[in-house]
Amino acid sequence: MALKPGKLIAVIGDEDTCIGFLLGGIGEVNKSRATNFMVVDKNTSIAEIEDTFRGFLKRNDIGIVLINQNVAEMIRHIIDSHVLPIPAVLEIPSKDCPYDPSKDSVLRRAKGMYTGDDFK
Amino acid sequence: MSGMMDAVCEQLDDTVLQMFQVLEDIYDQQDKLEQAMKDGFLAMSRARYLLGVKWVSVDQILDADFSSKYRTLTDTSLADEVSTLEAVESSLKTSEIDKLSLFELSQDTTDVRSDQKVEQAEIKKTDADKQTSLRKRHTDNSGPDKNKTKEDIDETNESKKNTTISKNSKKHDDDDEENPPKKESSSNSLSLFGILTPQPLRTSQKHFEGGVSIAVSLADLKLKLSLLQCRYKRLSEQKLSLLSDEQ
Numbered sequence: 001m002a003l004k005p006g007k008l009i010a011v012i013g014d015e016d017t018c019i020g021f022l023l024g025g026i027g028e029v030n031k032s033r034a035t036n037f038m039v040v041d042k043n044t045s046i047a048e049i050e051d052t053f054r055g056f057l058k059r060n061d062i063g064i065v066l067i068n069q070n071v072a073e074m075i076r077h078i079i080d081s082h083v084l085p086i087p088a089v090l091e092i093p094s095k096d097c098p099y100d101p102s103k104d105s106v107l108r109r110a111k112g113m114y115t116g117d118d119f120k
Numbered sequence: 121m122s123g124m125m126d127a128v129c130e131q132l133d134d135t136v137l138q139m140f141q142v143l144e145d146i147y148d149q150q151d152k153l154e155q156a157m158k159d160g161f162l163a164m165s166r167a168r169y170l171l172g173v174k175w176v177s178v179d180q181i182l183d184a185d186f187s188s189k190y191r192t193l194t195d196t197s198l199a200d201e202v203s204t205l206e207a208v209e210s211s212l213k214t215s216e217i218d219k220l221s222l223f224e225l226s227q228d229t230t231d232v233r234s235d236q237k238v239e240q241a242e243i244k245k246t247d248a249d250k251q252t253s254l255r256k257r258h259t260d261n262s263g264p265d266k267n268k269t270k271e272d273i274d275e276t277n278e279s280k281k282n283t284t285i286s287k288n289s290k291k292h293d294d295d296d297e298e299n300p301p302k303k304e305s306s307s308n309s310l311s312l313f314g315i316l317t318p319q320p321l322r323t324s325q326k327h328f329e330g331g332v333s334i335a336v337s338l339a340d341l342k343l344k345l346s347l348l349q350c351r352y353k354r355l356s357e358q359k360l361s362l363l364s365d366e367q
Contacts (some may be wrong), residue, residue, distance in 0.1 A: 006191025006226055009332065016177050018159045022181055023321070025189030025329030036188070039178050056333050063129040063223065064339045085346070086194060088223065088339040093154050095161050101147065106274065106342045110349060 010036040010087070012049065016095045017068055021114030036062060044075045046074050053078060062087045068094040069103060080103050125362050134357045139348045146341045153334045160327035166320035176321070180312045190332055191307070192339075193224040223340040225333050328329070 009026040011018055018039045021027070028036050038052045048110055056065050069091045072079055079089055093099040101107050168176045310325060311318050 003225055006193060008188055008191060010334070016161055016164060017157075018158060019176065019178065019181065020157065020324065020328045021332065022158075022186075022312070023164075023325040024332045025309055025325075026332055027181065027186055027309060028188040029185055039182075063194055064336065085222075085343055088333055090339050090342065090344055092335065093157060095157075099150055099154055101150070106345060107143075107146070110139065110345055 005088070008036045008061055009064045009066060010059075011066040012038045012052060012071055013040060013066070013068035013092070014071075014096075015039050015041065017066075017092070020106045021066065023083055033095075037082060037118075040068070040071050050075050050078055057084075057087060064088045064090060065076050066090050066092050068092060070094055070097040070098070072105075073103065076105070125359070125366075128355055128362060132352065132359065135348055135355060136329065139345065142341055142348060146338065149334055149338045149341060151333055153338060154260045156327050156331040156334060160324045160331060163320045163324035163327060167313075167318050167324060170318045171318065178311055184312050186309060186312065189227060190329075191226050192336055193226050194209065202204045222343050223336050225336040237294050318349065 008023075008028055011021045011026065013021075018037050026036070027050055036056070038049070038089060039051060053065070053067070056062050057066060063086060065087050067079075067089065071094075072089075074090045080092075088107070089103050091099070102111075164176060221316060310321065
């Protein structure tokens with residue numbers, strides 16, 4: 001299997017999630033001072049989150065976007081419309097909100113696949 | 121015709137079984153990720169208690185310069201970023217999706233190393249210049265060098281400190297050259313939170329590093345699930361078209 005070299009892992013989440021994953025070694029500040037993370041707090045508007053998420057999707061150096069599920073709920077319409085394989089969007093739990101598989105976009109698509117007609 | 125129908129039905133069954141296997145793996149990995157993050161948050165809270173809330177906060181990272189330690193390697197079947205899932209799925213054979221590893225985690229040290237090499241090369245050059253200039257200053261104390269004698273005295277008095285005809289950056293480079301481990305540690309994200317970091321912060325880092333590898337495997341599994349869904353859809357449509365042809 002041939003592999004293409006290294007894309008970054010971006011993270012959009014609350015303070016502790018961002019600090020944690022930056023401690024884990026995925027944070028980067030490039031030459032144009034653009035970061036691959038965004039800290040979402042109570043003062044962050046939905047428009048800012050949408051702009052940052054769209055920005056991460058457009059960047060060609062990001063392979064995976066980690067996003068807290070409670071933040072993902074705020075921009076669900078954009079996440080549901082993202083169908084390209086790269087970057088992959090992964091919903092992760094936060095300190096305050098555990099992961100709920102019923103809200104995950106990818107799993108909801110899988111759940112909605114089967115109807116009674118399929119098994120005839 | 122019936123042979124084709126049987127083949128399509130068999131492929132459909134295989135795809136469904138693969139999908140359920142991938143779903144099971146996803147739930148398993150999600151639980152592991154949640155646990156890793158919980159342990160990481162707990163250790164981080166302990167570190168905050170020891171260091172103070174200010175020292176383990178966003179303020180430490182917002183204006184900092186750092187580079188990523190981990191990157192993801194993507195399979196060349198995803199080479200074209202604009203490719204849709206359908207295009208990728210159709211390019212893969214039946215048995216390939218299950219065995220394919222579309223995302224892999226890699227530790228990226230190349231940028232740090234190349235930067236260090238460049239910096240060390242620059243340091244060597246500046247050192248060579250300084251040595252020649254020092255020698256010149258020591259051997260020629262009269263005339264225009266008189267103004268530099270005080271600096272010479274300072275340099276001789278201060279061991280391992282080379283000042284200051286050159287810029288301050290060169291001074292820092294010299295210190296860094298004498299202590300190379302400091303440079304390596306600057307690429308470690310722990311250094312954002314101080315020099316002597318407590319053990320709970322290191323423990324938190326370990327948990328989140330584990331979380332990163334789990335997240336990459338989760339991304340891989342979710343992408344596989346999406347590809348299997350595309351395959352299932354395509355085969356269902358094929359089956360429906362065969363059924364309508366038979367009728």
